[in-house]
Amino acid sequence: MNPVEIIRKKREKKALTENEIEFIISKYTEGALPDYQMSAFLMAGYLNGFNKNETAYLTKAMLYSGKVVDLSKIAGIKVDKHSTGGVGDKTSLIIAPIAAAAGVKVPMISGRGLGHTGGTLDKLEAIPGFSTSLDLNKYKSIIKTCGAVLIGQTKEIAPADKLIYALRDVPATVESIPLITGSIMSKKLAEGIDGLVLDVKTGSGAFMKSYRDAKLLAQSLTNTAKAFDKKVITFITDMNQPLGNYIGNWLEVHESINVLKGEEIKDLLEVSLNLAGAMLYMGGKADSIKQGIKISRDMINSGKAFAKFVEMVKLQGGNVNIVNNPDRYPKADIIYEIKSGHSGYLKTIDNYEIGMASLELGAGRKTKEDKIDYAAGIIFYPKIGQKIYKGDLIATLFTNKRDRIKPAEERILAAMKFSKNKVNAPKLIKEIIY
């Protein structure tokens, strides 16, 4: 097979065969296809598209570029959740222990944050001692004993995805729905799961800002999961404002603990219960999502979910005392309160800007090499539709870098638009596809 002919074929908008896609991906993974051919292939694919079958072939080729974990010897249905990411999106920390407490096996291989969105690994590593770099044997043993595990992508998992992702300064890799699908699904399918709950975010703080794009991605992910005979339920949920109030790594662990201990954080709880409910239904522990939601609530109320969280933290080397007494966590040096300069109904939030403000305070990375300040972040109080008066507390900033306070404050205040008239809160669960 000739890579030039395959690139030409895609350039001419023809559908590629499974063999052709496998050839391109495997040659690239071996280092036998130069970067400049891969980037031309990706650009041609971006502009001319990949159909449903080609997307499945891409995913398969990326999946089998590495190891696929075999969890068949562990009893029970293995279900993971994947979110496309957002601001304050900490549901993994809440729903993994809920689902495990209810008897579903939750093998999670997660990523780090980059840009305005956080990453589950970074959040968990905010817990002193918590290790996310476990090998696959340890991964299996924790799934077996505890039911939930959360580790980082190992070298063995989908190396093709890592290599293609590294070409991200070619503006096609990161914005093509088939390529995003291949990237997400190759890693998720490598976990050894039986089913996957997907949370595709849409709105100003999401990767997919428009509903149209979010829906296209949701459909592509759902189709691909089905092509691999996996159970799948896909949610499209709102990301026009932070989910919950806490943004930043430790702050999000803290808020997750609050929810697991029974605090009623309305929006965060609603999304978490829906996702966990779907996982329970998929895992055979409930007859419907609705019943799954009820059982999930029971897991919180009975303390079983929080106990499972503590168990998981302990097994992964984390400091259980801090988790039990989150107020003892070392605070950031500077804690600064922002007050509203306006009165009115909060109409819109540019949620990307809230995420970027948190990043600027030290909670995130601009480049892969940046170090994270686990204590940095924002508690952001208002919600869209809420009546706000001049002087009301808008946010509390946490940082160790004094010079970042002013720019972050300006960014947050500029991100909010007010209206004289009543404004409706955005619908949180926009669509469920399965």
Next chain:
Amino acid sequence: MNPVEIIRKKREKKALTENEIEFIISKYTEGALPDYQMSAFLMAGYLNGFNKNETAYLTKAMLYSGKVVDLSKIAGIKVDKHSTGGVGDKTSLIIAPIAAAAGVKVPMISGRGLGHTGGTLDKLEAIPGFSTSLDLNKYKSIIKTCGAVLIGQTKEIAPADKLIYALRDVPATVESIPLITGSIMSKKLAEGIDGLVLDVKTGSGAFMKSYRDAKLLAQSLTNTAKAFDKKVITFITDMNQPLGNYIGNWLEVHESINVLKGEEIKDLLEVSLNLAGAMLYMGGKADSIKQGIKISRDMINSGKAFAKFVEMVKLQGGNVNIVNNPDRYPKADIIYEIKSGHSGYLKTIDNYEIGMASLELGAGRKTKEDKIDYAAGIIFYPKIGQKIYKGDLIATLFTNKRDRIKPAEERILAAMKFSKNKVNAPKLIKEIIY
């Protein structure tokens, strides 16, 4: 400026500014833009196109990546001809001495053959001693004294084009009309010319097989020449069969000498006289192309054109004895005659196949590293529309590789289609644009 944003802009089908194009090309030439970004840029450009202005900016950026020769101190109008290449297309060797003999200055910087088409440099180098690698000072001095010079691309000329051309295993570089335009015109404009006669070939032996593509390229080249305030006359000519009868490096020199000495090789003479006529008109030596054709014929009949050819060969170190007595040139070891197995009117020739047969016999290169056998090639006798009888001589093959005879014979015979009914010869000069 950010290359990723420029690539993204082209990906989104937006027109780029002169600065943006200059940035991409100059950074790439400096080595500051990686190949994989350039290849993504080229693929996006291939698929989304470059408009007339962008094509001129591309050409300009490639032109000024290197040196632009200044011929302003040499008296007279400097005119070059460029052909997009074909099988048996040896007109440069005929028209450069004709035009120089008539007083036009002809500074030619030419290329080598690759694939089924020959290259003027290779043909001239078939003359023992002939050097095409002269420096720019020697180039200027020969233009001044002799009026015509023919050299290869120096390192100083359009280095950006060389680098972009080296990405040819990305299937966008070699097939995009704006990129072809930039590649041709940046090198031609660097020669220091006042005007350019273009010969865009169309048909089975041409780079642009369809008339539509040939016309688009012709218009793009013409527009770009005009954007640089150059005189330009563009011919679209037929390449559905070899031009003249001789194909292969020395063989084409030989046939050119025959024409310069007055032999009436109808099709080759017609195209050559038209191109030379246009050069004379452009160079102020004739009031029309028609008058230019008449003067060109006079240059042949008077022996002035052939004398000029000999002068040029001598100045570039070539063996004048061989040029004066071309039959003394060492023949290929194997000379093999092909006879027709069919009777009928010759309807079509797959001229690409004739070019490839010549290449297989040793006359061309499959890769840049291949060595050329100057004596190898084909004399191909029939022309479309001609009545042929079974057993008629079709071609004489010249080669030093015995095992290539059979495949070449099969290729040539399979390339010809016959008809019981009369067939018209294709029109040779299809269009003149200026």
